[in-house]
Amino acid sequence: MIKAFVVENDRLRLTDSIEADKDKVVWADLFNPTREEEAMIEQWLGVGVPTREEMEEIEISSRLYVEDGAYFMTATLPSQADSDDPVMSPVTFVLRRNLLVTIRYHEPRAFTTFPMRAEKASTGCTTAETILIGLLEAIVDRLADILERASRGVEAISKDIFNPTATKASKRDRDFQRLLKDIGRKETLTSDIRDALTSLQRLSGFLANAVGQGKNGKDAKAHVKTLSRDVLSLTDHANFLSQKITFLLDATLGMINIEQNGIIKIVSVAAVVFLPPTLVASIYGMNFELMPELKWLFGYPFALGMMVVSAILPYWFFRRRGWL
Structure with a gap:
């Protein structure tokens, strides 16, 4: 055109x-x-x-x-x-x-x-x-x-x-x-x-x-x-x-x-926090005959308390360092 x-x-x-x-x-x-x-x-x-x-x-x-x-x-x-x-x-x-x-x-x-x-x-x-x-x-x-x-x-x-x-x-x-x-x-x-x-x-x-x-x-x-x-x-x-x-x-x-780093940090902290309680639970989940705590009256509350304390301590440490 x-x-x-x-x-x-x-x-x-x-x-x-x-x-x-x-x-x-x-x-x-x-x-x-x-x-x-x-x-x-x-x-x-x-x-x-x-x-x-x-x-x-x-x-x-x-x-x-x-x-x-x-x-x-x-x-x-x-x-x-x-x-x-x-x-x-x-x-x-x-x-x-x-x-x-x-x-x-x-x-x-x-x-x-x-x-x-x-x-x-x-x-x-x-x-x-x-x-x-x-x-x-x-x-x-x-x-x-x-x-x-x-x-x-x-x-x-x-x-x-x-x-x-x-x-x-x-x-x-x-x-x-x-x-x-x-x-x-x-x-x-x-x-x-x-x-x-x-x-x-x-x-x-x-x-x-x-x-x-x-x-x-x-x-x-x-x-x-x-x-x-x-x-x-x-x-x-x-x-x-x-x-x-x-x-x-x-x-x-x-x-x-x-x-992405924030998500990875949360996952990492969660893993660290729950790792010690998992370790405690794994120890007392072993089937050994000679474990004195199995006969204790307060053995079960003692194990639970250890798991709670082992979870709180890493969380407190992370908070104190300003990583959370």
């Missing part, structure tokens, strides 16, 4: 007839393009567009390059990021003279919100360069929103770890399992956003050279520089968030170890 936009009254307008407005189109957005649609765009650009396999290559030379005067820039962007499991896929931006072509196979939200805003109000996006910069700014804003939501989620996880509400051990175990899953999802989301920001950071540096060729190159470069600073600040925040998630993972595992 191809969406073609033209500039009308300093606003973007989605054209109803690509052929009729062919000379006016400033932005062509290809979403899951067919081979015929790719051939049409290649005829407009005068150069071939990358295939999906070529877009997924990770080498810098395959993502940022110039071919016959056309600038090819590929970035990895998320879609369906309202959940903790976004879909990551590359998007290619092709800039040649006054034509911007975007090629994508998923639906980042910026590709929906930016055209709607540019159609309703004048945003200053009247050329291919300014449209590309405005689209990238919308993408960065969206990534910032995702990071903010991830930050709130991480804060909620932190409170659940260090201020648990469950009192029963079985309930705490289920809570720890849930927390580990939540931490894993947040780490995946943060990692995906860091990947997107890294690709955008490289793209913005490459774009600064591309937009500097036009008559409004100075203003465009200033916008790209601002965009690059925003991406850098978000990258720093994503790195901080990733470190915090790692800390929370370590803290959760530490809390689980404390819970």
Whole structure:
């Protein structure tokens, strides 16, 4: 599918007839393009567009390059990021003279919100360069929103770890399992956003050279520089968030170890407390004929008393040492 936009009254307008407005189109957005649609765009650009396999290559030379005067820039962007499991896929931006072509196979939200805003109000996006910069700014804003939501989620996880509400051990175990899953999802989301920001950071540096060729190159470069600073600040925040998630993972595992150690300590103390009474009972349970206590009137109470005292003494010792 191809969406073609033209500039009308300093606003973007989605054209109803690509052929009729062919000379006016400033932005062509290809979403899951067919081979015929790719051939049409290649005829407009005068150069071939990358295939999906070529877009997924990770080498810098395959993502940022110039071919016959056309600038090819590929970035990895998320879609369906309202959940903790976004879909990551590359998007290619092709800039040649006054034509911007975007090629994508998923639906980042910026590709929906930016055209709607540019159609309703004048945003200053009247050329291919300014449209590309405005689209990238919308993408960065969206990534910032995702990071903010991830930050709130991480804060909620932190409170659940260090201020648990469950009192029963079985309930705490289920809570720890849930927390580990939540931490894993947040780490995946943060990692995906860091990947997107890294690709955008490289793209913005490459774009600064591309937009500097036009008559409004100075203003465009200033916008790209601002965009690059925003991406850098978000990258720093994503790195901080990733470190915090790692800390929370370590803290959760530490809390689980404390819970397990507490259970093992209780079992160990119980074993030590009941070991002496068991020893006393075992001694008097032996079937030997020459055992004087068997003939005593108070032999049975004496044995019971020894068992009670032998159980109390270890318990008192543990309490005195602060081990309980």
